[in-house]
Amino acid sequence: MTPELTVSFLYFDGCPLAPKARDNVLAAIDRIEPGIQAHFEEVDLMAPDTPDDIxxxxxxxxxxxxEDIIGAERGSACSCRLYASDGGVPTTREIVAAIDRTRFG
Incomplete structure (x- = not known):
């Protein structure tokens, strides 16, 4: 059985950090070792069909x-999000490390 990962990218249109974060996520997925299947999905937080808890x-x-890549919990409402990383978004390396933690526990 091929191990699978679901990588969800949550954003809203107009978020200034979303494009760079998306680029880093896609670059991290490209670095996943062969044999691991990663399903990438984008979720628009403002779409009417997006579940309220998301x-x-x-x-x-x-x-x-x-699971959030840094272990954060959901907030009480949709908002902007800044990460401690340079530029306010997780680096590709940080995302790869989160993928590895998920895979290897």
């Missing part, structure tokens, strides 16, 4: 198999 994350948020 709308409580900030933009941008990256979830791997439903």
């Amino acid at each position: 709308k409580r994350w900030g933009s941008p948020t990256i979830l791997i198999n439903g």
Whole structure:
């Protein structure tokens, strides 16, 4: 059985950090070792069909198999989100490390 990951990119249109965060997520997925399948999904936090509990994350948020890459919890409402990383978004290296933690525990 091929191991699978679901990488969810949560954002809202107009978020100034979303484009760079998306680029870093996609670059991290490209670095996943062969044999690991990663399903990438984008979730617009403002879309009417987005579940309310998902709308409580900030933009941008990256979830791997439903877990936040830095272990943060949902907020009380949709908001902007800044990470401690340079530029306010997780680096590709940080995302790869989160993927590895998910895979290897």
